[in-house]
Amino acid sequence: MILTSPRLKSKFLGIPLENPFILSAAPSTDELDIARDGLNAGWAGLMLKTTSLETTRVDLAYPMMSAFRGGEKLLGMGNIDLISTYHIEEVSKRVSILKSEFPHKMIAASIMSDSKAGWQTLVKRLKDAGVDLIECSFSCPQGNVGEDPGKMLAQSVSATEKVAGWVKEAAGDLPVLIKITPQVTDIVTITKAIERSGCDGVTASNSIPALMGIDINSLTPIPNVGGRSTYSGLTGPAIKPITLRTIAEIARHQPGFVISGNGGISDWRDAVEVLAVGASNIQICTAVMLYGFGIIEDLTSGLDNYLIAKNFSSVTELVGKALPNLATHDELPREKVRSFVNKERCIGCGRCYVACRDGGHRAISWDYQNRLPEISIEKCVGCGLCLLVQPVDECLQMRIVK
């Protein structure tokens, strides 16, 4: 069931999107037939995996994937992938093919190069092929190619502004997004440089450099590539809070600057959150790699049902709606809050008791007879730790006290 709803439609830099869900530049968009299946499944558009000039050497190492699990659940996915092994000649062809097959979907392409001429050639080739938008990878965790290989372009304000300017100069009216990394001292100095360069917006943000784990038997980091390993790009649910912070920070300081949300969005709830802090749309890769293109059905219907339930007439209305509620720490209200046990919901596990005893303020005592926690209103400072360990909804509640 592909859902089409007027509420989900939007315009992104002049490009009509039937829903806000776009396939990000990744393995799922690296083969023509796979990309085609994604669009047929109902995705509103795609970013073809980052391409380069034929002269750029792409030397992959396998295996490249690894996982960070919490029990049964995969919290994070790591990859030591690089950019696409398909170069600009082939990717330009694919842009033309997909554009003719899917005239109403956004066909965008991601690029990376090492020189002004290189970046501008890539832009020109894609523009000629009829691409809708260009995304520039300034943030591959394995580093950019070029004069300072191994470093990410988007970690330098001056390099970012300079290269983004080259790209926009060649692109002209064609919309350009710069894909940034959250791993910087101050994200806003980077995004302001991008705004100054004339580029249209950012994709916030890329995977995050991480060491995925160590095999404690062989003491080899993972993924184990012939007995050695390297840092991965971390994606998936674990990075969503970082993505949210990155987007919120940009949106707060550069109102109106266009942001495409990316990084850790797995379901429609995550999408609502990312839109609410200021992203105009959602790019997804890891969730598709794990569960397939079919998740689009639940993404679109879930978001649409949410918009109906909350009386939003369109997804655009939701963008940035949480920002007025975001403040700096010193701006926060200093009300007295305390935790209360809801005896109707308490199942008597005592987890709040242990947490408060050893990690809080010893405000909870334990009624051994009835297996019930009791909270001292004098001792409780309202830190909220107990709510983190509650096994059922609303067995504990925070309330403002006078």
Add this chain to the structure above:
Amino acid sequence: MILAMGKNSMSNSIFKKISLIPGLGDIAARLEAARCLACFDSPCQKSCPASIPIPDFIRSINSGNVRHAAKIIRQANPIAAICGTICPEEIFCQSHCTRGKIDEPIKIRELHGYATNFEITSSNTETRTKGRVAVIGSGPAGLTCASRLAEAGIKVVIYEQSEHPGGVPAGSIPNFRLADEIINFDLQYINQPGVKIVTNSRIDNPEKLLKDFDAVFIATGLAKNRQTNIPGEDLHEVTTALRFLEDARSGKLRSIQSKKIVIIGGGNVSLDVAALAMNEGAKEVRLLYRRGPKEMKIWRSELDEAQSRGVIIDFLTSPLEFVAKSGKLNAIKCIRMRLTDESDSSGRRIPEPIPGTECVMPADIAITAIGLTSEYKKEITINDDLSTSVAGIFTGGDWARGEGTIVESVRDGKLAALSIQKYLKDKLS
């Protein structure tokens, strides 16, 4: 905490009134849905006669998108609430669940019920509106077919011979298993513009309907109990399972308190009767079955339930005569059986009496439950697509197929609706 989307307070739920139906709460449903492996080839869906996209609706429950989960289910199965309450998952979807190879299979019907329950508590029915079709019988097959046809814009009239629509679920499944509210909820979906249900209307010659309708779907079901044909069957205290269950469902059952009840038969219907008789306060409930436990065509959970309620089961025992004393049933003369090495067409071993083992079981009421039949004879041949040897006549459900489950009738109803649409397209174009 899940906000508006998945919030489904059980206290608002009609399930609360029905203590025997274990409904999943929000947390339990979320945890259960998260266990689903979302297998690529969905063995659960393949083994569901209604072909419900099970991994899809479970994903939507998992994400808190319960409204869509309910929509997915109802699109595949128009009598979603009924099946979400009583479908025997252990013989269908659940029996093939891959998760069972790790620990326990997913509680698929319970998740289905959770979604449908959300739909019940937050219902807003959608309406839609070439051709006219008559459906005979308002059971699961008839209702499913009618609903599918109506969705395609076809006008449907359902003829039901009894007072109430619903067929087996509404007539003879005990109330404690399936409440009226649940049946009525599904009926509400089927009662859409384009569908008219005419009750108290018996059709003796379906072919005559072809004058007024473009096609006819016969789904009368099996509304008659097979007779035992043993002496004494005409005694007032000897009744049939269908009559007993129907009387109980419609509130016409006379008190059986302090009576000894003997039930003859070894299928699910006999177990329903036994559980109901215990519920109604019978002094003793005994079930006679001529074969052994392995040969019973039943769902194990219902056998366990009957036994845990105190039903006595005499396997390998067959009745010879209903014995009366001063005109009233007093006992049943029985004989013990043994299984021969020969098997019947169903693959089960054939029983034979052991000479000299006659015995007498005291009984105040005897209820026969040895299978169902119909008073309508089958004078047509049925094709795989549920069309028949008579052009324009289609058939499905228990009458066409023989005794089965509700969800198999849903499958028949869906298939017949497709075949009828194809037939109408050819006929009317």
